[in-house]
Amino acid sequence: MSQPTAICPNCGAPIRFRWSSAIQTTCEYCKSILVRHDVNLTKVGQVADLPPDISPIQIGTEGTYRNTAFQVIGRIIYSHDIGAWNEWHLLFSNGSNGWLSDAQAEYAVSFLSNPDSPLPGPSEVYRGFQYTQQGVGLVVTSLTEANYEGVEGELPFQYWDKARCPFADLRSQDGRFATIDYTENPPLLFLGEFVEFESLQLKFLKEFEGWTA
Amino acid sequence: MNPGARKIVPKPKALNCPSCGSAIELRAMGAAAAVVCSYCSVTLDATNPQLVILQRFEAQMTVQPMIPLGSRGKLHGAVWEVIGFQQRGINVEGTNYFWREYVLFNPFKGFRYLSEYDNHWSFVTPIPSLPVPGVNNYNRPTMTFDGVVYDHFQTAQAYTWFVIGEFPWQVKVGETVTAADYVAAPKMLSSETTENEVNWSRGEYIDGKELWAAFQLPGTAPPPVGVYSIQPAPVEVQAAGRPWKLFFLFAALLIGMMIFFSMRALEETVLDQTYTFQPLATGEKSFVTPPFQLKGNSANLRVEVTGELENTWAFFGMALINEDTGQAFDFGRQISSYHGVDEGESWSEEDKHDAAILPRIPGGKYYLRIEPETEPPPAGASPLSVKPVKYSVRLIRDVPFYFRYFLGVFLLLLPLPFMGRKRNNFEQTRWNESDYGVPPNSIAWQANSSSGDDDE
Numbered sequence: 001m002s003q004p005t006a007i008c009p010n011c012g013a014p015i016r017f018r019w020s021s022a023i024q025t026t027c028e029y030c031k032s033i034l035v036r037h038d039v040n041l042t043k044v045g046q047v048a049d050l051p052p053d054i055s056p057i058q059i060g061t062e063g064t065y066r067n068t069a070f071q072v073i074g075r076i077i078y079s080h081d082i083g084a085w086n087e088w089h090l091l092f093s094n095g096s097n098g099w100l101s102d103a104q105a106e107y108a109v110s111f112l113s114n115p116d117s118p119l120p121g122p123s124e125v126y127r128g129f130q131y132t133q134q135g136v137g138l139v140v141t142s143l144t145e146a147n148y149e150g151v152e153g154e155l156p157f158q159y160w161d162k163a164r165c166p167f168a169d170l171r172s173q174d175g176r177f178a179t180i181d182y183t184e185n186p187p188l189l190f191l192g193e194f195v196e197f198e199s200l201q202l203k204f205l206k207e208f209e210g211w212t213a
Numbered sequence: 214m215n216p217g218a219r220k221i222v223p224k225p226k227a228l229n230c231p232s233c234g235s236a237i238e239l240r241a242m243g244a245a246a247a248v249v250c251s252y253c254s255v256t257l258d259a260t261n262p263q264l265v266i267l268q269r270f271e272a273q274m275t276v277q278p279m280i281p282l283g284s285r286g287k288l289h290g291a292v293w294e295v296i297g298f299q300q301r302g303i304n305v306e307g308t309n310y311f312w313r314e315y316v317l318f319n320p321f322k323g324f325r326y327l328s329e330y331d332n333h334w335s336f337v338t339p340i341p342s343l344p345v346p347g348v349n350n351y352n353r354p355t356m357t358f359d360g361v362v363y364d365h366f367q368t369a370q371a372y373t374w375f376v377i378g379e380f381p382w383q384v385k386v387g388e389t390v391t392a393a394d395y396v397a398a399p400k401m402l403s404s405e406t407t408e409n410e411v412n413w414s415r416g417e418y419i420d421g422k423e424l425w426a427a428f429q430l431p432g433t434a435p436p437p438v439g440v441y442s443i444q445p446a447p448v449e450v451q452a453a454g455r456p457w458k459l460f461f462l463f464a465a466l467l468i469g470m471m472i473f474f475s476m477r478a479l480e481e482t483v484l485d486q487t488y489t490f491q492p493l494a495t496g497e498k499s500f501v502t503p504p505f506q507l508k509g510n511s512a513n514l515r516v517e518v519t520g521e522l523e524n525t526w527a528f529f530g531m532a533l534i535n536e537d538t539g540q541a542f543d544f545g546r547q548i549s550s551y552h553g554v555d556e557g558e559s560w561s562e563e564d565k566h567d568a569a570i571l572p573r574i575p576g577g578k579y580y581l582r583i584e585p586e587t588e589p590p591p592a593g594a595s596p597l598s599v600k601p602v603k604y605s606v607r608l609i610r611d612v613p614f615y616f617r618y619f620l621g622v623f624l625l626l627l628p629l630p631f632m633g634r635k636r637n638n639f640e641q642t643r644w645n646e647s648d649y650g651v652p653p654n655s656i657a658w659q660a661n662s663s664s665g666d667d668d669e
Contacts, residue, residue, distance in 0.1 A: 106323055108341070127410065142411075205321070208320040
């Protein structure tokens with residue numbers, strides 16, 4: 001399958017899309033943030049230098065989640081008062097997309113979900129708030145006011161100019177996990193589960209000097 | 214980027230502390246949030262290349278980590294590097310109790326911790342799930358995780374006293390969290406709660422010796438002091454915890470042996486004779502029985518003597534004599550029978566039957582020499598008034614012998630009360646320092662709780 005290609009409107013470099021539904025990508029050469037309108041790309045910003053890399057995952061990393069292969073095609077980097085984390089954008093072999101969050105090597109896979117009951121508003125949520133979704137009892141375990149630090153690669157939406165990003169993280173009693181993203185109105189719900197690093201069978205990881213995977 | 218492109222993250226460069234100028238080594242490849250200078254204890258933002266100062270404080274205490282920062286060791290299947298160290302404490306009724314935590318890092322697996330209290334160590338893994346709260350039969354709080362029920366041990370405010378190295382959060386001296394521990398030895402579930410966050414972790418008791426070997430530390434691990442909350446009971450105490458199990462095991466063994474040997478027993482009557490003895494008779498009293506064969510190499514021989522007596526006793530001196538070798542086994546048996554009327558009440562004391570087992574008699578041809586004796590009749594007694602003693606002698610080769618098995622079972626029972634107490638002592642010591650002072654299955658706490666003594 002031939003992948004759609006385009007030209008960076010800023011530097012003229014070829015832009016190769018791994019995912020036909022990508023809305024946004026970054027130019028590997030000039031670091032411009034590009035948003036797709038039909039077939040044309042518009043430069044909407046510039047990626048500042050990304051903070052020091054803290055994850056063994058990189059764009060191009062491949063793995064398997066619940067017997068479905070995926071490839072890492074993009075990411076959003078956040079920081080908050082206990083450090084930084086990555087939301088890696090995953091493209092699955094069946095065409096769906098999801099997120100692999102890597103918060104200091106605590107890994108979780110999640111998917112954008114339609115809430116089956118109304119989400120608590122940003123002023124209603126507190127630590128300990130209980131919320132049931134698809135029959136799973138979830139409890140808010142942390143409230144985070146994150147800073148958007150940067151983006152890389154292909155994303156399913158425009159995401160480049162946010163500064164304050166309030167999140168509520170929810171956990172269940174059986175390893176399920178949810179995030180309510182309050183940067184959108186109405187807020188977005190991501191549902192998923194924590195995963196063991198080994199279970200993802202990741203390939204094409206970064207290497208760390210002095211360490212073997 | 215093409216898949217498979219090698220991107221090697223280099224070791225972080227050595228940086229200098231902006232406060233005191235000492236070299237600071239960053240080990241966590243940028244994953245840590247804070248780094249504390251080992252020299253001047255200033256806390257720096259490890260995510261910022263300029264190492265912005267987060268906190269300055271006058272060190273109130275200096276603690277030397279037993280495992281130096283930068284040590285690497287293989288534990289639970291992965292290599293871990295010690296990158297941070299802190300001393301924390303709780304205050305219980307005016308007394309500070311300190312423990313130490315080591316931050317372990319692996320760039321692929323993230324962070325783990327080693328916790329040390331009185332030289333008791335545990336390996337701590339953060340857990341993403343929420344344990345399920347509950348109460349036990351004595352109304353004490355529990356948490357269930359992965360099918361294991363943990364009993365609440367203690368809840369206290371944990372204060373950070375001393376920090377060096379790198380941490381996955383912006384650690385600060387003076388930081389206070391609510392720390393709760395739940396134990397199911399050798400494991401512990403712990404929660405740390407702040408206003409905005411609750412984090413759970415699971416610790417597992419680990420022998421100091423194992424750590425010293427894993428991290429190749431010099432010398433030997435200092436010996437643990439006292440009983441730690443998740444210390445596994447020593448082997449002999451664990452055995453003491455199962456006294457009935459052990460008892461039934463050995464009792465079954467004994468009964469099995471008893472059945473086995475009694476089924477194999479021959480139980481062959483080799484001699485069954487009835488004799489009469491006239492006390493007034495003169496001359497040689499002793500006589501010998503016809504010879505009989507004792508089968509087998511070596512087995513016991515049961516001797517039974519039964520007599521018809523009236524207000525007298527009879528003693529039989531006996532010798533079992535091997536016809537071929539002349540070897541003799543000497544023994545004696547006594548029987549008696551008395552009865553009468555005293556103050557209108559009739560009484561009787563009878564022992565007309567006596568038996569004994571001669572152990573380990575070698576096989577061969579034997580005869581028995583019997584020398585009967587009885588109460589000498591009064592002088593001048595008429596032969597008609599002195600009744601002859603009629604008695605029978607029976608010899609049975611290879612009889613089952615039950616008594617020693619019952620004795621064995623009885624002896625097995627003796628240590629049980631002591632073993633139970635040993636186990637209880639260990640559990641009591643384990644729970645001494647808890648919020649309850651008594652083990653979770655103790656009725657004593659329930660009594661206290663109704664009077665409002667607990668601080669839950």
